[in-house]
Amino acid sequence: GQQVMQIPQYQHVQEGEDFTTYCNSSTTLSNIQWYKQRPGGHPVFLIQLVKSGEVKKQKRLTFQFGEAKKNSSLHITATQTTDVGTYFCAGENNKLIFGAGTRLAVHP
């Protein structure tokens, strides 16, 4: 069945450093979505990428979708303490399958 792998599992950074999480699907996707979950919270939709090679930006966040529509990345520039949480990618192909997430800790 469809699987979505995400690395790294954890990332500890100093405030101001950059952060990247990577996502790989076992199958070609119709779209990939990114979610953020704060500790004790629920996943919150960040963005959806649909086109091969697509790049989208939201302030300090840059999202990329691979040419083969099987991989994606999220890059945060100059992290802030408000960026703390777990970032999930989720690939959609009739059903939305989540990766295991990358937990980001930001030290002031």
Place this chain on the structure above:
Amino acid sequence: DAGVTQSPTHLIKTRGQQVTLRCSPKSGHDTVSWYQQALGQGPQFIFQYYEEEERQRGNFPDRFSGHQFPNYSSELNVNALLLGDSALYLCASSLGQGNGYTFGSGTRLTVV
């Protein structure tokens, strides 16, 4: 504009019992998906309902069943509860597929 509402927020059940969790989707959304999230893990897809029918199903046993009502709200039923069913159960609604999902705050189920 109400988001996704789930009830109850917390629940404690005994092994072997049955449980029903409820979800009201975001206004304007017609598709409801259910996820199980164990501590420290990603949400695992249980099933998705659209037009009152189960459209997709993940790798969960038949003990997990659901229903969608004409007003798009949904229920998740779990029979013969096991200790391993203890988790956060998340409901997510969307307008069809491919449009991003809005999650509810979840129901924390503890099986003792």
